[in-house]
Amino acid sequence: MYKAIIIGTGPAGLTAAIYLARANMNPLVIEGPEPGGQLTTTTDVENFPGFPDGIMGPELMSNMRKQAERFGAEFRTGWVNAVETGKRPFSLQLEGGEELQGETLIISTGASAKYLGIPNERDNVGKGVSTCATCDGFFFRGKKIIVVGGGDSAMEEANFLTRFASEVVLVHRREELRASKIMQDRARENPKISWALNRTPLEVEAGGLGVTGLKVRNNETGEDETIQTDGLFVAIGHTPNTKFLGGQLETDETGYLLVKPGTTETNIPGIFACGDVQDHKYRQAITAAGSGCMAAMDCEKFLEGSMVHDWSESL
Incomplete structure (x- = not known):
């Protein structure tokens, strides 16, 4: 007892x-x-x-x-x-x-x-893969970052990361976002955020110093492509x-x-x-x-x- x-x-x-x-x-x-x-x-x-x-x-x-x-x-x-x-x-x-x-x-x-469940993702947590922009955004000053997600949290994290990053690419597997309109509008009005919609993440690419890119499938063309990045923030809840x-x-x-x-x-x-x-x-x-x-x-x-x-x- x-x-x-x-x-x-x-x-x-x-x-x-x-x-x-x-x-x-x-x-x-x-x-x-x-x-x-x-x-x-x-x-x-x-x-x-x-x-x-x-x-x-x-x-x-x-x-x-x-x-x-x-x-x-x-x-x-x-x-x-x-x-x-x-x-x-x-x-x-x-x-x-x-x-x-x-x-x-x-x-x-x-x-x-929640993680994407793709190859090399878990192996690179702390080496460029993160689930917390507030915790780790500071380490990516002047670098290119990818945020994966389509909800409010993804929009919020993307906007927050533009305080540090030179560019934030928002990747989502569908063309439509789940985020509220006001959160979408804020993200779309941010000049540092670019969009890679209708892309399905396939694999985290990494070198000796950490993450170098995210391999995705273009759902429109069916072709695979790599988006170069220094960091990957997973914001799917x-x-x-x-x-x-x-x-x-x-x-x-x-x-x-x-x-x-x-x-x-x-x-x-x-x-x-x-x-x-x-x-x-x-x-x-x-x-x-x-x-x-x-x-x-x-x-x-x-x-x-x-x-x-x-x-x-x-x-």
């Missing part, structure tokens, strides 16, 4: 672990096969406060884990296959059949960026990692967990959510860490009996 179980070890989960451990709650942190979350695939992190020279993503997450362990957080590696939220204590079933119980749960399982919850917690239409505004409370008392699993807007390490702090403090107040939970007022 644990007072608090934290599922996920990105910036949100590890920050929650630090705060709860310092409060003598002895939290159990369950990490999946990719400890540290998306930051472990990021090379240089230059926008996390306190590191004027930047820090490597895996190093930052390793330091957060050591800090949590220093204060007494316990870590266990494994998949959470199922969660029983019908009564407290809550029950978790890990792969292999092991069952754990916690008086409270903090869900910080994040969201996974994210999938929140909530499948293991079996629909027991309230989500929005895209699967992100809903929390009472200004808190990390879910619709079930004693279960809290923080980080990208409940944030489809900002998706930054620093905002995730901040929400992890909030979750730990909400959890502590709940365990002390001082939190009044009223989900009906949240929406």
Whole structure:
């Protein structure tokens, strides 16, 4: 029996672990096969406060884990296959059949960026392939960049990247875009954005220094061609990692967990959510860490009996 179980070890989960451990709650942190979350695939992190020279993503997450362990957080590696939220204590079933119980749960399982699934794409993440313009745009000053996608996020990322890049080529497999008209208009009015519509990405081309081009199929002619580039930003959306919850917690239409505004409370008392699993807007390490702090403090107040939970007022 644990007072608090934290599922996920990105910036949100590890920050929650630090705060709860310092409060003598002895939290159990369950990490999946990719400890540290998306930051472990990021090379240089230059926008996390306190590191004027930047820090490597895996190093930052390793330091957060050591800090949590220093204060007494316990870590266990494994998949959470199922969660029983019908009564407290809550029950978790890990792969292999092991069952754990916690008086409270903090869900910080994040969201996974969708990839194209083409050759050389995953191999070059951090070497020219990215899913976060805010995180990595700075590294492409004066360079040519490709953004793949046709929705609002692709238009937003393309516009943002023109602050750094000499040219942004927007690639989409159809002639029509899914983005709202206002977002399309902004992108089309930007002189730094050019268009390669009706092109299906086939393969990332890379050399010794990273990405050199994107091989695409021209759907009008059926011919293959290569678009030269220094960087490839994939902007086709994210999938929140909530499948293991079996629909027991309230989500929005895209699967992100809903929390009472200004808190990390879910619709079930004693279960809290923080980080990208409940944030489809900002998706930054620093905002995730901040929400992890909030979750730990909400959890502590709940365990002390001082939190009044009223989900009906949240929406």
